[in-house]
Amino acid sequence: MNTKEISGKRQMEFLADFDYIREAGTEGEAKAAERIRAELGSFGVESHLEEFAFSAFQIKKATLTVTKPYRKEYTVIGYGRCGNTTEEGTEAAFLYAENGDDINLSYAKGKIVMVNEVVRAEMYQKLQQAGAVGFISIAGTPLDEGVDLTPRACSLPRNLQGEKGQEVPEDIEKEAEKYSKRMPGISIHYKDAVELVTKGASQVCLTVRQEIITHTSRNVAARIEGTDKGEEILTLTAHYDSVPEGPGAYDNMAGGAIIMELCRYFKSYRPRRTIEFVWFGAEEKGLLGSQNYIRVHEKELAAHRFNMNVDLAGQLIGGTVVGVTADISVCELITHMAQEIGIGISVKNQIWGSDSNTFARKGIPAMTLNRDGFGMHTRHDTIALLSDWSLERSAILLGYIAEELGNRENFPFERKVPENFISQLEKYFA
Numbered sequence: 001m002n003t004k005e006i007s008g009k010r011q012m013e014f015l016a017d018f019d020y021i022r023e024a025g026t027e028g029e030a031k032a033a034e035r036i037r038a039e040l041g042s043f044g045v046e047s048h049l050e051e052f053a054f055s056a057f058q059i060k061k062a063t064l065t066v067t068k069p070y071r072k073e074y075t076v077i078g079y080g081r082c083g084n085t086t087e088e089g090t091e092a093a094f095l096y097a098e099n100g101d102d103i104n105l106s107y108a109k110g111k112i113v114m115v116n117e118v119v120r121a122e123m124y125q126k127l128q129q130a131g132a133v134g135f136i137s138i139a140g141t142p143l144d145e146g147v148d149l150t151p152r153a154c155s156l157p158r159n160l161q162g163e164k165g166q167e168v169p170e171d172i173e174k175e176a177e178k179y180s181k182r183m184p185g186i187s188i189h190y191k192d193a194v195e196l197v198t199k200g201a202s203q204v205c206l207t208v209r210q211e212i213i214t215h216t217s218r219n220v221a222a223r224i225e226g227t228d229k230g231e232e233i234l235t236l237t238a239h240y241d242s243v244p245e246g247p248g249a250y251d252n253m254a255g256g257a258i259i260m261e262l263c264r265y266f267k268s269y270r271p272r273r274t275i276e277f278v279w280f281g282a283e284e285k286g287l288l289g290s291q292n293y294i295r296v297h298e299k300e301l302a303a304h305r306f307n308m309n310v311d312l313a314g315q316l317i318g319g320t321v322v323g324v325t326a327d328i329s330v331c332e333l334i335t336h337m338a339q340e341i342g343i344g345i346s347v348k349n350q351i352w353g354s355d356s357n358t359f360a361r362k363g364i365p366a367m368t369l370n371r372d373g374f375g376m377h378t379r380h381d382t383i384a385l386l387s388d389w390s391l392e393r394s395a396i397l398l399g400y401i402a403e404e405l406g407n408r409e410n411f412p413f414e415r416k417v418p419e420n421f422i423s424q425l426e427k428y429f430a
Contacts, residue, residue: 001341001400005265008392011257014039015314015383018253022242024282025056025215029241036220036240036256036279043264047222052292053214054282055172057081057155057179061209062186064136066196067091068203074192076136078208079119079185080155085134089207090184092133096197105130112136112204114193119185121157127183134183134206140190147379151187153244158286159430176212184208217241217281219289224266226274226406233303234406235276236262236398237290237355238310239283246381250373252283254314254386258369258395265399271406273305280355283311290355294362305411307359307366308402311352313394316387318372320345320394323352325421326365330413334367334401341400343393351424360417361425369398 017035022028033049040047062078065071095111097104100123105113109131115123119137127135139152156179163178184206188196220240226232238255242248256279263277280289294301306326322338322345324331331347338345351357356366371394375381405411 001396001403002269003396005268006261006392006395006399008388008390008395011261011391011395012383012386012388014260015249015253015257015386018249019247019383021244021247022240023244024217024241024285024288025054029217029281032240033218033220033279033281036260039260040222040263043267045222045224045263045267047220049218050221050292050296051216051218052288053216054285054288055175055212056215056285057210058213059208059210061207063089063207064186064188065205066094066201066203067205068201070199070201074188075150076186076188077151077153078210079187080153080210081158081179081182082156082185082208082210083180083182084209085184085207087207087209089205090134091203091205094196094201094204100126108132112206114138114188114196118152118154119156121160124156124183125161132183135185136206137185137187138190138193139187142190142194144189144191149189149191151189154187156182156185172212172214179212217289219281219293220279221293222263222277224263224270224275224277227270227272229272230274231303232273232305232411233276233300234273234305234402235278235307235359236402237278237280237307239280239289239355241281241284241289243284243377245377246375246379248381249383249386250312250314250381251376252311252313254391255310255312257391258310258313258398261395262399262402266402269403271403273406275402275406283355287355287358290358294358301362301364304359304364305415306405307356307364308398309354309356309366309368310394310398311354311368312370312373312376314386314391315371315373316390320397321370321372322347323356323368323370324349325351325356325360325367326417327413330365330367333412337401337404338397341397343397345397351421351428357425357428360421361429363417363422364415365413365417369394
């Protein structure tokens with residue numbers, strides 16, 4: 001690989017144009033997609049948008065008021081995909097159940113229960129089985145001040161054990177009906193949670209009102225055709241949407257900059273195999289962009305040999321990790337390539353919480369390049385924390401892997417994913 005053609009500085013300049021929130025389905029995400037296309041066009045690569053609709057929750061109202069032995073309303077954020085209360089709310093006895101252990105939850109029946117952790121599927125089901133009528137989770141730290149006193153936004157999974165429904169329901173009314181059977185829940189800041197317990201809150205009124213609406217997201221796709229083995233396809237992918245809390249430079253516009261740099265490189269150094277570059281929308285909503293890509297490109301999936309995804313990149317201090325969802329021999333090959341290019345990595349043979357999972361689920365070997373860092377899903381995730389050295393290094397590593405695989409006479413591993421990973425992925429997507 002001609003490493004002199006890879007520029008971290010150019011990647012940082014590109015990233016500077018994305019210092020805003022790009023939540024899926026918003027004008028910010030649409031603006032970013034057009035900027036990506038403009039950059040591709042600037043060095044002569046054609047691209048296209050693949051739009052898709054998805055359903056999302058919109059919190060209309062969320063309140064928590066202590067009614068006994070004192071009266072006070074607290075700042076809270078409603079859980080997405082939880083149940084709605086009436087306009088007047090649900091009033092019940094309050095219980096602080098700490099970590100949600102069995103002893104504490106034995107007192108939860110008919111109560112609104114506060115627990116220390118984010119309420120995910122397992123904790124939700126424990127609360128439900130204990131007979132709670134509502135839940136409160138705690139976010140933040142005792143050191144927070146100012147804007148950081150706003151609780152963290154959270155949501156329940158689309159599907160919970162025992163519920164029937166598709167991964168992406170076709171009917172919004174049916175999706176809303178499914179959520180209506182759930183408990184209402186909210187998130188409260190750590191400092192307010194301390195006050196609730198210290199002042200002996202014994203009865204509270206919780207209100208959550210939300211609706212399910214349809215948004216539009218889009219993937220940006222571009223292709224460098226292979227010279228003589230073009231019927232075989234490699235993918236270089238990254239998501240470009242962000243969470244609503246911050247501009248998502250590290251998670252994951254940096255990944256988008258890395259594959260943009262490599263698209264520029266392979267435009268000049270065409271490989272023997274075809275490389276498809278995809279910037280996914282709505283990853284933060286549940287890998288929706290990559291799932292749409294798989295549906296749209298279903299007829300050509302048999303030609304896909306390997307997915308190389310990037311998610312979390314660009315920070316200076318940290319370690320580089322490659323999560324490989326494929327046979328162990330692929331881990332050995334990636335490690336060998338990293339040694340050849342002289343860049344240190346840790347390789348993990350497992351499923352990964354990113355878009356590579358979508359490819360692996362379809363039997364396409366996949367990996368995610370990931371770098372340790374700070375500020376994910378917070379307002380601190382800005383370009384100020386990124387490094388051109390780190391971006392350049394990751395692009396060289398990924399580019400070397402892609403070029404080696406793109407040009408070998410015989411592809412070095414089979415198109416298959418071990419059965420144990422497939423079963424884990426089915427549970428992951430459920």
